[in-house]
Amino acid sequence: MAVESSQGVALEALESQAAAMRKVFTEAGFELVAPAILQPADVFLDVVGEALRGRTYVFTDPDGTELCLRPDLTVPTARAYLARYPKADVRARYCYDGPTFRFQRGGGDTAHPREFRQVGVEAFGHTDREKMEAEIVALAIAAVEAAGLKSWRLRFGDLGLFQALLGALEMPERWRARLKRNFWRRHAFRAELERLGKGFGDGDFEVPGELLDALDPADPEAAEEKVAAHLESRGIPLIGTRSLSEITARLLDQAADRRAPPLTAQAVKTIEDYVAIKAPPKAAGARIDDLMSERGVDIGPALESYRRRLELFREAGIDLSVAEFSAEFGRNLEYYTGFVFELEVASLGAGSHIAGGGRYDNLLAAVGAPHEVPSVGLAIHTERLHLAVEEGL
Numbered sequence: 126m127a128v129e130s131s132q133g134v135a136l137e138a139l140e141s142q143a144a145a146m147r148k149v150f151t152e153a154g155f156e157l158v159a160p161a162i163l164q165p166a167d168v169f170l171d172v173v174g175e176a177l178r179g180r181t182y183v184f185t186d187p188d189g190t191e192l193c194l195r196p197d198l199t200v201p202t203a204r205a206y207l208a209r210y211p212k213a214d215v216r217a218r219y220c221y222d223g224p225t226f227r228f229q230r231g232g233g234d235t236a237h238p239r240e241f242r243q244v245g246v247e248a249f250g251h252t253d254r255e256k257m258e259a260e261i262v263a264l265a266i267a268a269v270e271a272a273g274l275k276s277w278r279l280r281f282g283d284l285g286l287f288q289a290l291l292g293a294l295e296m297p298e299r300w301r302a303r304l305k306r307n308f309w310r311r312h313a314f315r316a317e318l319e320r321l322g323k324g325f326g327d328g329d330f331e332v333p334g335e336l337l338d339a340l341d342p343a344d345p346e347a348a349e350e351k352v353a354a355h356l357e358s359r360g361i362p363l364i365g366t367r368s369l370s371e372i373t374a375r376l377l378d379q380a381a382d383r384r385a386p387p388l389t390a391q392a393v394k395t396i397e398d399y400v401a402i403k404a405p406p407k408a409a410g411a412r413i414d415d416l417m418s419e420r421g422v423d424i425g426p427a428l429e430s431y432r433r434r435l436e437l438f439r440e441a442g443i444d445l446s447v448a449e450f451s452a453e454f455g456r457n458l459e460y461y462t463g464f465v466f467e468l469e470v471a472s473l474g475a476g477s478h479i480a481g482g483g484r485y486d487n488l489l490a491a492v493g494a495p496h497e498v499p500s501v502g503l504a505i506h507t508e509r510l511h512l513a514v515e516e517g518l
Contacts, residue, residue, distance in 0.1 A: 160201030174459025
């Protein structure tokens with residue numbers, strides 16, 4: 126009798142397809158590693174983002190240490206790299222194959238199980254970013270085809286283009302940070318953009334306008350004294366996770382927002398028009414170029430990176446006739462910083478990609494490296510892949 130996984134998939138079949146994919150990766154020079162399943166919860170909860178944070182299994186061990194079952198393998202692989210190379214000064218290419226865990230309401234199903242197998246690769250320290258990104262996408266395609274998948278679609282985005290656009294538009298740095306932070310949540314992003322475009326009134330703040338008017342960003346010490354006096358006068362104790370300094374910093378941002386002119390209508394429209402772009406890769410690049418030229422916005426280096434990546438895709442044999450660029454596509458893991466992609470099978474429906482990945486240059490520094498490290502990777506959801514292959518897709 127065949128042994129089955131928790132979702133009823135034959136383990137022998139999953140192992141067979143995983144072995145085929147591991148072979149693709151190891152033959153491409155990726156070292157097989159096995160990061161720990163138990164991970165420090167604070168590391169994950171700080172970097173994975175809101176969407177995955179609420180689906181991570183977190184618990185406290187008898188020593189009082191907060192741990193989690195890994196919800197993905199990128200962060201554990203990054204930590205394994207740093208354990209080997211604490212200075213983060215060595216190029217490395219790792220592949221992995223193991224279980225991951227994410228909460229699914231109602232227990233999940235075959236395409237969305239609570240425990241699933243993830244096979245993938247991570248490349249650290251490679252400075253030719255577009256070349257490595259093309260290699261990663263080509264590896265993802267080679268791996269799923271080696272496992273038996275016959276057809277797929279490539280969907281990708283470029284957070285580097287979006288960040289370049291924000292950098293080229295006139296706005297306070299805190300507004301750029303806010304738009305970047307909300308980019309992952311479509312409705313929150315659009316609400317924030319609308320708020321910045323209309324300006325701020327008294328109803329937009331959690332404290333009286335008179336207090337905000339009294340706070341001087343150039344004198345944070347005096348501002349902190351005024352915030353402390355305000356809290357004391359209303360009998361509000363400092364209980365919770367935020368210190369007086371953190372509360373004051375937040376209110377100083379609000380004071381600056383209150384005094385700042387709104388984002389111009391043209392800037393708002395340019396951002397709206399950019400995120401609405403969805404087209405085949407070459408056509409999308411032309412539309413972005415036309416939009417920026419029309420609005421007088423210079424994001425030349427980011428566009429050149431986009432064009433070079435497409436050329437490297439072609440050289441790697443990636444079929445761009447089944448690819449689509451979506452400007453608002455950013456995946457749901459907030460550690461990504463640049464190019465992002467997914468391989469999709471239409472019959473599995475939205476949110477059921479077979480493989481996905483992208484660039485995450487800030488992640489290693491966030492988990493302990495002494496500096497940022499160019500990093501890019503991919504992960505394949507093996508249960509979904511098996512389902513698609515079994516259906517002859």
